[in-house]
Amino acid sequence: MALLVLLVSCKNEPKQEEQKEEKQESLEPVSNEALESAVIYEANIRQYSPEGTFEEFTKDIPQLKELGVKVIWLMPVYPISMKNRKATQDLSIEDIEDEEERKKYLGSYYAIADYTDINPEFGNFDDFENLVETAHENGMYVILDWVANHTGWDxxxxxxxxxFYTQNDKGEIVDPLNPDTGESWGWTDVADLNYDNKELWEAMTKEMEFWVKEYDIDGFRADVAGEVPTEFWEQAVEKLETNKPLFMLAESEDKDLFHEAFDMGYNWEGHHIMNEIAQGKKTVEDWNAYMQKIDTTYQDDDYLMNFVTNHDENSWSGTVKERMGDASEAMLAFTYTLPGMPLIYSGQEYDMDKRLRFFEKDTISKEKGKLWPILEKLGKLKNENVALHGAKEAASYEALETSEEKKVMAFKREKNGRELIYLANFSDSPINFTVKQEGDYQNYLTGETRKLTENDKLEYAPWQYEILVKN
Structure with missing residues (x-):
């Protein structure tokens, strides 16, 4: 397989050099300026279409531009190990006797058999190259999901x-262990890598560089980034960026990762608070306390990815409707107006309301419904209004005082003379309230004018929200 990859690489080399020149002219390298106004899209290639291929996803890339997408994050594209392959959370395919039954279990994307090859389910290197080229032509960067913490058993x-692997007292390679308890996480389809071995650092960095040099990808989303030493990521990014600037996303909130290695992390804690507010378990006061906490925890140029769903949440915790119910749309708009970068997960734009199977083939229904036009408007606002800048030079964020501190979410964003206010009833009951803010605004989603005065009562239905803009 390595020989095949080498031959393909050599065969296409003149073509690749020509394409890289063209892409540099049509798409500037990753910069903070581009990321300030970006929407990120998580592409689940297996489940995106009935075919589950790069080719089918690539056809729809121009449509993603309509949603303001500037970064495409591809879930792992590499071959998946057969040994110990997961059939369910608890069973491996070895536990299933029927050979035909075994075939339907495709395994976890995160049990990687080869970091520098393509999962044949998705297509081939030419198909992948076309996906990246199409994204670049449409003004979008492509980042790859990178799983540095473990490999598949093959x-x-x-x-x-x-x-390179963690071994027990008997010299046996083990799956990843919880450092607090020493017990298995249950990720039995993967083998834990041991970063005490510095030769592993060099080998892993070289595997990452393959995709940057040969296929012009624009960065990485690092799976369980906090389980790998920060020093590894720092040296890897330094070496990788000798080729081109990169965008680095960590599946983590560990603040030390953002000092040198990563640009953005996951807003996991914020996401869980959103779920709990939607479920009546927490209030706006809890959110405001959280924002005060992260304001003192992180450096000024650190930022987080905001989301109402992603592949983990959808498959294991439930759909947006299951977790957020009638609050779903208000929470979606919330993720766009907060500091940071909003995420769209495959199917979300088509009102997907089912849990996608994780280890088997599934598919989304690509019919535009209620959310597509809303995401179009939110994406346009994120792309064009500097008051929503959310990266290293983010617009300011100020919580506004209201007469219903537990129920009304109210904050103001400002930058370069532009101002935006998010107002929402984060409760399941109608309310009347006042907000300590004055001015003439426009409801961005409806076009209606809204005059705010400190003494006037506002009436909001359950989970009603407004995005008010002032030029």
């Missing part, structure tokens, strides 16, 4: 470099 390092 990975060639198991034979060639067993010293």
């Amino acid at each position: 990975h060639h390092w198991m034979e060639e470099h067993p010293e």
Whole structure:
């Protein structure tokens, strides 16, 4: 397989050099200026279409531009190990006797058999190259999901470099363990990598560089980034960026990761608070306390990804409707107006209301309904209004005082003379309230004018929200 990859690479080399020149002219390298106004899209290639291929996803990339998408994050595109492959959370395919039954279990994307090859389910290197090229032509960056914490049990390092792996007292390679308890996380389809071995650092960085140099990708989303030493990521990014500037997303909130290695992290804690507010378990006061906490926890140029769903939440915790119910749309708009970058997960734009199967083939229904036009408007606002800048030079964020501190979410964003206010009833009952703010505004989604005065009562239905803009 390595020989095949080498041959394909050599065969296409003149073509790749020509394409890289063209892409540099049509798409500037990743910059903070571009990321300030970006929407990120998580692409689940397997489930995106009935075919589950790069080719089918690539056809729809121009449509994503309509939603303001500037970054496409591809879930892992690499071959998946067969040994210990998951059939369910608790069973491996070895536990299933029927050979035909086994075939339907495709395994976890995160049990990687080869970091520098393509999962044949999705297509081939030419298909992947076309996806990246199409994204670049449409003004979008492409980042790859990178799983540095572990490999699948079929990975060639198991034979060639067993010293790269964590081993027990008997010298047996083990799956990842919870550092607090020493017990398995239950990720039995993968083998834990041991970063005490500095030769692993060099090998892993080289595997990442393959995609940057040969296929012009624009960065990485790092799976369980906090389980890998920060120093590894720092040295890796320094080496990788000798090729081109990159955008680095960490599946983590660990603040030390953002000092040198990563640009953005996950807003996991904020997401869980959103779920609990929607479920009546927490209030706006809890959110305001959280914002005060992160204001003192992180450096000024750190920022987080905001979301109402992603592949983990959808498959394991439930759909947006299951978790957020009638609050779903208000929470979606909330993620666009907060500091940071909003995420769209495959199917969300088509009002998907089902849990996608994780280890088997599934598909989304691509019919535009209620959310597509809302996401279009929110994406346009995010792209064009500097008051929603959310990266290293983010617009300011100020909580506004209201007469219903537990129920009304109210904050103001400002930058370069532009101002935006998010107002919402974060409760399941109608309310009347006042907000300590004055001025003439326009409801961005409806076009209606809204005059705010400190003494006038506002009436909001349950979960009603407004995005008010002032030029």
